[in-house]
Amino acid sequence: MEATKKEDIKKGPWKAEEDEVLxxxxxxxxxRDWSSIRSKGLLQRTGKSCRLRWVNKLRPNLKNGCKFSADEEKTVIDLQSQFGNKWARIATYLPGRTDNDVKNFWSSRLKRLARILHNSSDASSSSCFDPKPNKGKNVKPIQSQSFGLVEEETRASSATTSKILPYSSPLSDQVDDEALIRSPELGIKLENHQPFTFGTDLDDPFFYDILGPADSSEPLFGLPQPFFEPSPAPRRFRHVSKDDEESDVFLHDFPADMFDQVDDQTRSP
DNA sequence: AACCATCACAACCGCCCCATA
DNA sequence: ATATGGGGCGGTTGTGATGGT
Structure with a gap:
């Protein structure tokens, strides 16, 4: 009986007729009442699937097929530094964007950065990046492991360069197993405790260009107001304490267009 | 033209919270 | 008090499009 029910559930791409029904x-x-759509026999989709389709594709005023503007990119980067990976919350500041949009945008940017950093270091030896997204949860957040190590190493190598690295992390002090799960995109392997060294050349000016401005205390840009009032207190902050909500920062002081700059640098001979 | 890498996007999965029976 | 189902959210995966070699 259960199996039959499960078999009835349709998955995969939505057809225009299904959209129409929805x-x-x-x-x-x-x-609302997403699950009733199936129970009424209107669609063979789960309530979750229906809700997702509506929220991400069918809802009015969505910016479908429209790339993120520079302003939107800035907003995402800054809000991510403030809220962490609270995509739904961040999306409330971006009219026409869904949490999925923001998530996808961030994910692709992060992968791009990972690739850039990977290429900038000696790909053959010292990199601890795995180009494939890490399937397992056995990863540490970038800032607490990698950048923390970079910071230490940099301090050791040069007393004058530590100011450039704003990534001292509360997480390093407050070790939280759940928090360690986050930021898996760069695929840093826990069992691989090699410090992330960008090759061996910490004095490479390119390295610091990637990390952004030396003075991290200044906000990069003013925050926009949320498009519609975000719920005062998010229903829940899964895995996230109030403290590490602020500490869930990777691109904290990265200029919004840094990827373009970096790309340019990597492209030019 | 063929191949490959990367990007962008859609959709699913699993976990969690909350309302309600 | 607790079991359960619905819904929200973040993470992940699959796939088609695109651009470079």
């Missing part, structure tokens, strides 16, 4: 349902009952 839109009609929302017109009639509003964006």
């Amino acid at each position: 839109i009609n349902h929302v017109k009639r009952y509003g964006p």
Whole structure:
């Protein structure tokens, strides 16, 4: 019986007819009672699937197929530094964008950065980056492991360069197993405790260009107001304490267009 | 033209919280 | 008090498009 029910559930890409049914349902009952869509036999989709389709694709005023503007990029980067990976919350500041959009944007940027850093270091030996996203959870957050180590190493090598690295992390002091799960995109392997050294050349000016401005105390830009009022206290902050909400920072002081700059540098001979 | 790498996006999964029976 | 189902959210995966070699 259960198995039969499960087999009835349709997955994969949505057809126009299904969209139409879903839109009609929302017109009639509003964006709720998702599970009733299946129980009424309107669609063979789960309530979750219906809700996701509506929120991410069918909802009015979505900026579908429209790339993030420079302003939106700045907003995401700054809000991520403030809220951490609270994509739904961040999305409330971006009219027409969904949490999925923001998440995808961030993820692709992070992968891009990982690739850039990977290429900038000696790919053959010292890098601890895995180009493939890490499937397991056995990773440490970038800032507490990698950049922390970079900081230490940099301090050791040069007393004058430590100011450039704003990544001293509360996480290093407050070790939180759950927090360690986060930021898996760069695929740093826990069992691989090699420090992330950008090759051997810490004096490479390119290295510091990547990390952004030396003075990290200044905000990069003013925050926009949320498009619609975000819930005063998010329903929950899974895995995140109030402290590390602020510490869940990777691109803290990265200029919004740094990827372009970095890309330019890596492209030019 | 063929191949490969990368990007962008859609969709699913698993976990969690909350309301309700 | 607790079991359960619905819904929200973050993480992950799969795939088509695109650009470079």
